[in-house]
Structure formats: structure tokens, C-alpha cells
Amino acid sequence: MEALSEDLIEKKLLHFPDWEYHENAIWAEFEFDSFKDCFSAMSRIAFECEALNHHPNWSNAYNVLTISLSTHDANGVTIKDFKLAEAIEAIVEVQE
Template sequence: MKKLTDFEINRKLEKLQDWDYYDDALHTDFEFDNFKDCMSAMNRIAFECEALNHHPEWTNNYNTLDIKLTTHDVDGVTKLDFKLAKAINKIVEVEE
């Protein structure tokens, strides 16, 4: 798997709603109505992560979810990170 360049990452970010790039990773956060909705989203995301064999660094605090995506094998962002980010946006139903 190839680490993407900053130029490639910024081009791909133009088509990815609500994600940022810094510290060699993609970052986003979501706020839900309550803890149960947040945990439900995390569980749905977990199934996608397992299917892709790619796992986020994430934290949950009551109704908020912070997600960081990076590919540790290459110390940066790859196409797989973008694939998972797109899947997460579909699960959480991010509006464009």
C-alpha cells in the first residue's frame, strides 16, 4: 500500500465532507443526540472496519465521536483510509 502525497490527499478531501488532514491522518468528529445513538454508530462502523481490516483510532465522550484514520504500515494516509472515511460518512449519513 502506498502513502498518498499531500497533494493527492487534498484533492481527495475536496470530495469528502467533514474530514480534515493533519498530523499524517484524516480527522473528523460527530455529535449525536445521545450516548446510545453514538454507540450504535460506533458498532455499525466497527463492522465496516472489520470488513476492510482497517481500524480507526477513535474516542467517545457521551454523545461525541472523534475519529482519526491513518495507515500505520506506511506512517500516513492511503486510499484505504479514504475508503473507510467514505463508508463512515454513509453510516453516519453525513449530508453534502
């Protein structure tokens, strides 16, 4: 799988308003009502990650989840990252 060009990444990000491109990855930060809600979303996201065999760099501090997606084998952002971002968006949207 090949890394996408920066122009194509920026174009695709128009459909992902919560995400930004920097440091060779796409990034998002989501805030939830509580730690429990954040952890619940992380658990649901983990199942999607396994299904797609693609795993984010992420962290959480209380009710804030920070996610970074890139494809290490391609040394950049690929379509795989956008597929996972789309799944994450669907999960986070349900939580809100």
C-alpha cells in the same frame, strides 16, 4: 500500499467535507443526539472496519465521536483510509 501525497489527500478531502488532514492522518468529529446514537454508529462502523481489515483511532465522549484514520504500515494516509472514511460517512448519514 503507499502513502498518498499531501496534495492528493487535500484533493480527495474535497469530497469529504467533514474530514480534515493534520498530524499525518485524516480526522473527523461527529455529534449525535445521544450517547446511545453515538454508540450505535460506532458499533456499525466497527463491522465495516473488520470487513476492510482497517481500524481507526477513535474516541467518544457522551454523544461526540472523534475518528483519526491513517495506515500505520504506510506511515501515512492511503486509499484504504478514504475507503473507510466513505463507509463511515454512509453510516453517519443514516444516523442523522
